[in-house]
Amino acid sequence: MTNASLPEKAVNAAGQPKMVSFAQRGRSGMEFLGSLQNFVATHVRQRARDEFNADPEGAVLVQNWSQRNEPWSERIAKAKAVAEKSNVYRYDRLMQRYVAEEVYVKGIPATEERRKEAEAFYKIPIKSAGGSLELDPTIPIPAYHSETEWHLMPGGWEGYDLYGITMGSGVGPLVFARGGFAAVEANDDLRKQRIDVAQQFQKKSYGRIYEPGCGGFGTLAAVHNVFPDAELVGSDLSPHLLRQGHMAAERMGIKVDFKQRDARDTREPNNSVDGVIMYALQHEMPVDVNIDTLKETLRILKPGGDLVMSDPPPFAAVHPLQAVVLDWDTEHRGEPFFTVTREVEWAEVMKELGFVNVEAYTLGAQGYPYVVRGSKPL
DSSP: OOOSSOOOGGBOOOOBOOOOOOOOHHHHHHHHHHHHHIIIIIIHHHHHHHHHHHSHHHHHHHTTTTTOOOHHHHHHHHHHHHHHHHHHHEEEEEEHHHHHHHHHHHHHOOOOOOOOHHHHHOOOOOOOSOOEEEOTTTTTHHHHHHTGGGGGOOTTTTTTTTTHHHHIIIIIIIGGGOBTTTBBBBTOOHHHHHHHHHOOOSSSOEEEEETOOOOOOHHHHHHHHTTTTSSEEEEOOOOHHHHHHHHHHHTOOOEEEEOOOOOBBBOOTTTTTEEEEEEEGGGGHHHHHHHHHHHHHHHEEEEEEEEEEEEEEGGSSSSHHHHHHHHHHHHHSSOOTHHHHHHHHHHHHHHHHTTTEEEEEEEESSSSSSEEEEOOOO
């Protein structure tokens, strides 16, 4: 099948094939879930926060939250006890869990309705932008990655061959784009947030920028927006995400080299990259893996090279109720490392590992996006 043989409505202005769309029932189901999540994260969450602030025990926690006089496990437990007094908070959590499950309960059947179109879409030839895709089936996939159904996705990222369509046609644009889940505030523009994070690199230009745990092309596309002349390299453990990222980059005409790698062992030469970006990666790895990844980042950066990381904020940087919400994702939304990685002050870890000019700050009103950046010593 060639692009010329596609129906006119199936191609964009550049003649490139559009993503396969859901049928009306599938779209409406996704739109309902997106609207529900948005409503809960605005009106319901704010009322739950008001009730938390009005509770005497909650007020004390709010006042003393920045103090470091107890282990985080004890402080989160106290905040959780206050939050769960509120039926509004409980309703908020029920609806969040409902949406997190239903996006796949509805999204996978909606994708199956379009299986023939999706398979044809993937067979359409793409004019190469010069990028590459290097998969390595010999790489050991750690259990923490392969045995987790991330975000409640049945089977994890490799569990369904058309997850790219499920996410690209439904969950992404119709649910996640509305915000209101985990650390993402309602109505936040995730694409703009990625660009905002890419703009935290401090130099005007970079020769080579590397993203470990790229999860596709989303963040690298933002990096290209900010640094259009930079050479881009992305790696991940997931073959599915790498294939989707490569296809997206090629369709957009942007050269990216995608590689299947463990973030702790990139196989890049010493002092070979000018910048490293880590976006929403920390909370998907155990603490020890994060530390080893930072060590690897320091190794491959050139002297004076920069690292920019963005992830959900640490517990210390948010309202106690928001800390409870982040902790909740650990057990209830397929995010097993949310809690342990939000307890850590990563700026301090980076300093201990040898990074210099380390800064930690937030770009958003409620703590997200949260940025930690630093440089390799000259």
